[in-house]
Amino acid sequence: MSSTTPLAPDELHSSTGFLLSMLGAQSRRRFTQALEQLALRPAHYGALMTLASSGPAPQHQLARSVGIDPRNFVMTLDALEERGWVERRPDPQDRRRHQVELTPAGQALLSQLRELGSQAERDFLAPLTQHEQGTLHALLFKLYEGAAE
Amino acid sequence: MSSTTPLAPDELHSSTGFLLSMLGAQSRRRFTQALEQLALRPAHYGALMTLASSGPAPQHQLARSVGIDPRNFVMTLDALEERGWVERRPDPQDRRRHQVELTPAGQALLSQLRELGSQAERDFLAPLTQHEQGTLHALLFKLYEGAAE
DNA sequence: TATTGTTATACTCTATAACTATA
DNA sequence: TATAGTTATAGAGTATAACAATA
Numbered sequence: 001m002s003s004t005t006p007l008a009p010d011e012l013h014s015s016t017g018f019l020l021s022m023l024g025a026q027s028r029r030r031f032t033q034a035l036e037q038l039a040l041r042p043a044h045y046g047a048l049m050t051l052a053s054s055g056p057a058p059q060h061q062l063a064r065s066v067g068i069d070p071r072n073f074v075m076t077l078d079a080l081e082e083r084g085w086v087e088r089r090p091d092p093q094d095r096r097r098h099q100v101e102l103t104p105a106g107q108a109l110l111s112q113l114r115e116l117g118s119q120a121e122r123d124f125l126a127p128l129t130q131h132e133q134g135t136l137h138a139l140l141f142k143l144y145e146g147a148a149e
Numbered sequence: 150m151s152s153t154t155p156l157a158p159d160e161l162h163s164s165t166g167f168l169l170s171m172l173g174a175q176s177r178r179r180f181t182q183a184l185e186q187l188a189l190r191p192a193h194y195g196a197l198m199t200l201a202s203s204g205p206a207p208q209h210q211l212a213r214s215v216g217i218d219p220r221n222f223v224m225t226l227d228a229l230e231e232r233g234w235v236e237r238r239p240d241p242q243d244r245r246r247h248q249v250e251l252t253p254a255g256q257a258l259l260s261q262l263r264e265l266g267s268q269a270e271r272d273f274l275a276p277l278t279q280h281e282q283g284t285l286h287a288l289l290f291k292l293y294e295g296a297a298e
Numbered sequence: 299t300a301t302t303g304t305t306a307t308a309c310t311c312t313a314t315a316a317c318t319a320t321a
Numbered sequence: 322t323a324t325a326g327t328t329a330t331a332g333a334g335t336a337t338a339a340c341a342a343t344a
Contacts, residue, residue: 010202017176019289024173027166053159096302121166127295136288140168146276245320245325
């Protein structure tokens with residue numbers, strides 16, 4: 001057996017959890033590389049895209065939707081605010097809260113982000129047919145919603 | 150809209166790459182917790198299970214199969230060797246190589262590992278039917294094999 | 299008393315660079 | 322010149338603890 005023999009499916013690779021963990025990391029790595037051209041990280045992308053969908057929102061809600069601990073989300077928002085893409089505004093209803101919203105510059109960035117994200121996703125999912133991609137997304141979404149964490 | 154409204158499927162959550170990344174991290178976290186009772190980390194588990202499937206193998210091949218950089222795999226193997234579960238033996242054919250193999254103590258550990266792994270996986274995949282779990286695994290496996298990295 | 303946002307800190311995983319010994 | 326293994330180190334992501342302001 002030569003050293004370049006492809007690894008046969010073994011016990012580890014028959015684990016769905018292992019495959020999820022590997023592919024999740026790989027997907028994230030690829031996406032991180034694609035975002036480098038805009039000097040952004042996945043957390044930045046997530047915050048901007050969530051704001052685009054949900055409109056202005058308090059920090060903790062944004063953080064939850066992006067899947068980041070609110071404590072680790074502070075510096076992410078700092079960076080976006082420094083670059084003029086989001087603004088934190090005091091919430092008159094609850095003065096503890098900061099309503100975060102996209103600036104016009106942030107809005108203008110969205111189309112680039114969408115193009116970049118969808119291209120990275122197309123590349124990554126290329127080994128699957130269109131139909132398989134749809135099935136995969138539906139299953140992952142069901143799992144994501146059903147997982148209590 | 151109250152603040153406890155579940156997040157509607159938005160642009161970010163309609164991305165398969167995002168879901169993969171989130172679920173991969175979540176799967177890994179859950180599995181890490183389950184392994185704590187044996188004072189093991191996922192990398193240790195991966196190495197032992199791969200050895201169980203493949204038999205003795207050089208370090209770099211093991212590392213690749215587990216999905217870990219060979220440089221970061223050294224300390225993982227050190228820990229397993231210290232605890233008496235694997236042995237590094239010089240390869241007479243190529244004296245640069247170390248053949249890694251399970252010790253009898255390592256063999257004896259396998260059934261516990263399998264039970265722990267399959268239970269964690271059952272819990273994590275519980276939101277899906279058996280049939281859906283099978284479909285998901287097949288799609289992930291195809292993607293895993295097809296991804297060039 | 300609980301929640302929102304913040305800072306500081308530590309730990310794990312991953313990545314980069316440089317080295318040795320062998321091939 | 323390339324490969325197998327090793328060591329040291331730095332970075333990003335994530336987690337814990339403690340705090341101020343407000344509810």
